[in-house]
Amino acid sequence: QVQLQESGPGLVKPSETLSLICNVSDASVSSKTLYWSWIRQPPGKEPEWIGHIYDGGKTLYNPSLKSRVTISVDTSKSQFSLNLNSVTAADTAVYYCSRIKAIKGGLWFRYFFDSWGQGTLVTVSS
């Protein structure tokens, strides 16, 4: 059973870059059939999909964050990472990494999130 674990700083200053790593056990981050995602959840609100990576390095991002987000993968370490630059207080949230359940319907894949890390709270404050 896949296990995911987030790590990174819990406090980031405004205008700086938020960087997190997700370590993956019992699954391959380089698999062509597995997709890996970052999701965040501000306190008391619903989750928000940030983006995902698949097929060894292809990415798809939330349009609202696309200009500030980079997701990358390090297959040698079985991990993938999130960088979010120019952060503000609005980026304060619990950040989760997740495996995607990708289901093909017609020509396209649709995505649900079937395994999650425990989450890590990142606070943006000076």
Added chain:
Amino acid sequence: DIQVTQSPSSVSASVGDRVTITCRASQEIGNWLAWYQQKPGKAPRLLIYTASNLQSGVPSRFSGSGSGTDFTLTISSLQPEDVATYFCQEGNIVPYTFGQGTKLEIK
């Protein structure tokens, strides 16, 4: 973006009751909807995907139905461990929006 609206925002029911939560999408999404359970301080857990398919390991008292724009999550017989917040999520179009959540409590 597709908007997904859940109702009610909170519900209180007794052990053994049948509980229903609804999710409405702002445009047709076929059956591309999932339901999650989130307990305090924990990550969400996938319960149902493609509107009605039970995720492995999820108790059979949970079921999902619907297609198009209107969807339902049903708990057939509420158990104390079902106290949680429940979210729906559309999986059809970026940015795969989640509903605002329904908080379920025991009377």
